[in-house]
Amino acid sequence: MRRMRRTRVAVVCGALVAAVGGTAPGAGAVGGAEAPLAYHGSVALADGKADVRFAPHRPASGGETGGKVTVRLRWSVPLADRQELPRGCVRAESQVLLCRIGGPDADGVGQRVGLRVRLRDAPSEVRLELDTVHGAPSGLQRVLALDTGDTYYF
Secondary structure, eight states, X not given: OHHHHHHHHHHHHHXXXXXXXXXXXXXXXXXXOOOOBEEEEEEEEETTEEEEEEEEEOOTTSSOOSOEEEEEEEESSOBOSOOXXXXXXXXXXXXXXXXXXXXXXXXXXXXXXXXXXXXXXXXXXXXXXXXXXXXXXXXXXXXXXXXXXXXXXX
C-alpha cells in the first residue's frame, strides 16, 4: 500500500507540473534531456524607459529545432500602466511580461525580440530576470541596468 501511494503522488505531481506549463524532471527529447536555452541580448535604461533586445540560444546539437517558447521577463520594479508591446508579448503581472517567440533553429538561435518598456517612477536602476516558462528548459538569467543610458549585455 505504501508503494502505491508514493506512485500516485509522483503521478499527480507530474500532472500538476505539466498542467501549469512546466516540465517534469527528466522530460525532454528522446534519448536524453534537451539542452537548456540561454538568452543573449542587452538592456539599456534611461529616463524610466528600458530598451531590451534578446534571442534564445541553444547549442546547435542541443535538441529539437523550431517550436515556440514562452519567455518570462520579470522586472524588479513595477511597469508603467500603459505599454506598447510587440506582437506575442503580454503583461502578466505588474512586474512581469510574457513573450511567446520562435525557438532556436538549426543554428541554435531563436526569434530575436526587441521591446521598450516604461517603468513606473523612473528608477535609478532595475534588475531584469529572464527564464523560460514553457517550451524548453532554461536557467534563470539576471542583468542589472543603471539609469545611465549605457547598454548592459547578458
